[in-house]
Amino acid sequence: MSEPHQKTPEELDRENARPVDQPAPTGGSASAPATRSVSGDDVLLEVDHVTLRFGGVVALNDVSFSLRKGEIFGLIGPNGAGKTTCFNAMTGVYRPTEGAIRFQGESIVGKKKHQITRGGIARTFQNVRLFPEMTALENVMVGADAHHKTSVISALFRLPRFWREEKSGRERSLELLRFVGIAHRAGDVSRNLSYGEQRRLEIARALATNPTLLCLDEPAAGFNPAEKEDLLQLIRRIRDTGVTVLLIEHDMRLVMGVTDRIVVLEFGKKIAEGTPAEVRDNPAVIAAYLGVPTDAA
Amino acid sequence: MSEKASFRTSGGVRGWFGRQPWYVRAVLILFFTVLAYLLPYAGDVPLIGPQIITEGIDWPSALFNMSYYVLLALGLNVVVGYAGLLDLGYVGFFAVGAYGTALLTSPDSVIYADTGWKWLMAVPAALVLTMLAGVILGWPTLRLRGDYLAIVTLGFAEIIRIVATSTTTLRGDRGFASIPHPPGSWNGEPIFGVTDAIPYFWLGLTVIILVILGVRNLDRSRVGRSWLAIREDEEAAEVMGVRTFKYKLWAFAIGAFIGGLGGVLFAGEQSFINSQTFVLQFSILVLAGVVMGGSGNMAGAILGGVLISYIPDRLRGLSFGDTDLYEYRFAIFGAAIILIMVLRPQGLIPSRRRAMELKDREKEVAPL
Numbered sequence: 124m125s126e127p128h129q130k131t132p133e134e135l136d137r138e139n140a141r142p143v144d145q146p147a148p149t150g151g152s153a154s155a156p157a158t159r160s161v162s163g164d165d166v167l168l169e170v171d172h173v174t175l176r177f178g179g180v181v182a183l184n185d186v187s188f189s190l191r192k193g194e195i196f197g198l199i200g201p202n203g204a205g206k207t208t209c210f211n212a213m214t215g216v217y218r219p220t221e222g223a224i225r226f227q228g229e230s231i232v233g234k235k236k237h238q239i240t241r242g243g244i245a246r247t248f249q250n251v252r253l254f255p256e257m258t259a260l261e262n263v264m265v266g267a268d269a270h271h272k273t274s275v276i277s278a279l280f281r282l283p284r285f286w287r288e289e290k291s292g293r294e295r296s297l298e299l300l301r302f303v304g305i306a307h308r309a310g311d312v313s314r315n316l317s318y319g320e321q322r323r324l325e326i327a328r329a330l331a332t333n334p335t336l337l338c339l340d341e342p343a344a345g346f347n348p349a350e351k352e353d354l355l356q357l358i359r360r361i362r363d364t365g366v367t368v369l370l371i372e373h374d375m376r377l378v379m380g381v382t383d384r385i386v387v388l389e390f391g392k393k394i395a396e397g398t399p400a401e402v403r404d405n406p407a408v409i410a411a412y413l414g415v416p417t418d419a420a
Numbered sequence: 421m422s423e424k425a426s427f428r429t430s431g432g433v434r435g436w437f438g439r440q441p442w443y444v445r446a447v448l449i450l451f452f453t454v455l456a457y458l459l460p461y462a463g464d465v466p467l468i469g470p471q472i473i474t475e476g477i478d479w480p481s482a483l484f485n486m487s488y489y490v491l492l493a494l495g496l497n498v499v500v501g502y503a504g505l506l507d508l509g510y511v512g513f514f515a516v517g518a519y520g521t522a523l524l525t526s527p528d529s530v531i532y533a534d535t536g537w538k539w540l541m542a543v544p545a546a547l548v549l550t551m552l553a554g555v556i557l558g559w560p561t562l563r564l565r566g567d568y569l570a571i572v573t574l575g576f577a578e579i580i581r582i583v584a585t586s587t588t589t590l591r592g593d594r595g596f597a598s599i600p601h602p603p604g605s606w607n608g609e610p611i612f613g614v615t616d617a618i619p620y621f622w623l624g625l626t627v628i629i630l631v632i633l634g635v636r637n638l639d640r641s642r643v644g645r646s647w648l649a650i651r652e653d654e655e656a657a658e659v660m661g662v663r664t665f666k667y668k669l670w671a672f673a674i675g676a677f678i679g680g681l682g683g684v685l686f687a688g689e690q691s692f693i694n695s696q697t698f699v700l701q702f703s704i705l706v707l708a709g710v711v712m713g714g715s716g717n718m719a720g721a722i723l724g725g726v727l728i729s730y731i732p733d734r735l736r737g738l739s740f741g742d743t744d745l746y747e748y749r750f751a752i753f754g755a756a757i758i759l760i761m762v763l764r765p766q767g768l769i770p771s772r773r774r775a776m777e778l779k780d781r782e783k784e785v786a787p788l
Contacts, residue, residue, distance in 0.1 A: 236658045245660075252653055254652040261648075268646065271642055273642045275643055
């Protein structure tokens with residue numbers, strides 16, 4: 124009931140199992156720019172030698188990695204490493220100076236933000252950006268509208284399509300509010316929601332666009348340990364519905380606990396890629412990101 | 421009213437109205453609609469009636485004036501109130517509607533020989549023309565935001581006025597005469613004549629009701645949600661899959677359409693228009709009405725439209741001692757606006773959401 128997507132258990136099992144069964148393509152080595160060894164049908168999103176410059180500043184320098192269907196993928200790095208820049212390039216906010224970004228085999232460079240969203244990439248914001256005067260339900264319905272076809276004419280004259288889509292959109296939105304656990308706040312204006320509820324609402328709104336890939340930009344920022352644990356559960360449940368999750372996060376414990384694979388950025392360059400265990404033991408990562416080993420937990 | 425209360429359960433007259441069963445609401449709406457249609461006879465009500473009606477101008481005519489001002493306010497409310505686009509050149513669409521009608525129907529028009537249309541035939545053509553004007557203005561300019569958009573729209577209204585003043589086709593000051601009235605007759609007499617303004621008011625009121633129903637349908641749909649999302653956070657809206665440009669353009673076109681309706685009615689009643697009618701003041705006045713009444717809320721926009729037309733008309737023919745108050749109408753009017761804006765910056769009947777947005781912005785300016 125609370126699952127927004129329909130997938131058979133077999134499919135789920137296969138998808139969940141895949142990242143574990145397959146070796147990481149680069150084996151977590153510290154200097155491996157080529158990642159195109161992954162077989163084609165597996166790859167959901169491919170960042171292919173992307174360089175992004177702002178004037179003289181190189182924000183991303185020849186970064187390559189790819190996300191596989193059904194995994195939880197972590198993108199980490201110290202402050203200013205280019206995580207959010209990379210994220211923005213993947214969601215159409217920035218256009219790479221060089222390189223390509225392919226989603227399901229198709230280039231998304233130069234596409235409009237709303238096209239990318241309707242193509243199946245949804246995101247949340249580092250600082251919550253809801254529509255503050257809309258109710259929680261309305262916020263989610265804006266996301267659900269992304270795939271609706273109700274035109275101005277059918278809304279004006281209340282044609283059958285309007286009623287159909289309005290009803291299904293409302294039901295689906297309520298279902299998503301239940302899924303993230305804030306159904307009881309559906310009728311409340313979102314500015315009145317608590318911080319944690321707002322973060323959940325943002326995830327529900329992004330899920331309403333029916334994404335294949337959900338990108339979360341530091342979803343645990345400002346959370347206490349209990350809330351973080353709830354969020355971990357939520358992210359896993361999202362993955363279990365068949366949505367691939369890209370996670371940008373500072374909190375190492377959170378990232379290590381939930382992700383299947385991780386890419387580490389530093390100064391705009393990829394310095395490591397692999398499973399959490401591989402990344403944790405990588406000397407370059409320890410040196411660059413974790414600092415002294417006592418902080419590494 | 422608790423902060424956490426949802427709209428349906430909130431207090432005030434609107435909250436009370438929302439909680440009534442549907443038949444109570446239907447009866448109330450019907451009652452007030454009938455009351456609106458009876459407004460031309462307000463003067464017959466003992467005691468209050470004579471205070472309300474205008475003295476210097478025939479009361480039904482004043483009512484008709486209000487009706488097209490209300491139409492303009494409703495149209496501008498879609499653009500400014502719902503989509504949050506500051507349009508200072510709204511009078512341009514009113515002009516396009518009126519000139520479209522005049523060009524197609526007035527014997528003074530260069531294309532009259534080809535068309536020789538009646539008023540009713542010209543209405544759809546003129547409205548298509550205004551929507552087209554809305555799209556033509558919106559297409560290149562809606563990439564701009566806030567103040568920049570306001571300046572461009574200001575330019576648009578001036579272009580329309582200057583073109584109307586200085587091209588021979590649009591006849592400048594000489595204008596277009598003998599624009600036909602709306603059709604229809606009753607007992608052999610035409611319904612829409614020159615002496616009685618009541619039928620024009622009823623026509624205007626009917627159009628207003630249709631516009632209200634249409635805009636309400638749009639507001640309570642995907643379209644209204646998209647407008648609101650754009651107004652609150654345009655980038656977030658786009659990232660959520662809202663085609664922001666498309667919906668902004670629709671807001672412009674719908675606003676233009678409603679403004680054009682006002683122009684078409686105006687031309688049909690006045691039977692004469694020239695370039696003096698469509699001055700910039702007009703745009704500012706309508707915008708003032710929308711803001712004063714309550715931007716983003718139809719009831720507010722209607723009240724604003726009524727006030728900007730009623731106050732000057734009511735002052736006409738009034739004198740205080742030796743001074744003719746009509747001469748001071750803009751001063752009095754300005755004072756009234758300042759007073760309202762100081763006491764109720766969110767407007768007389770504000771949109772609840774708009775009021776909140778305003779409060780948020782207040783906090784940004786002066787943190788508690």
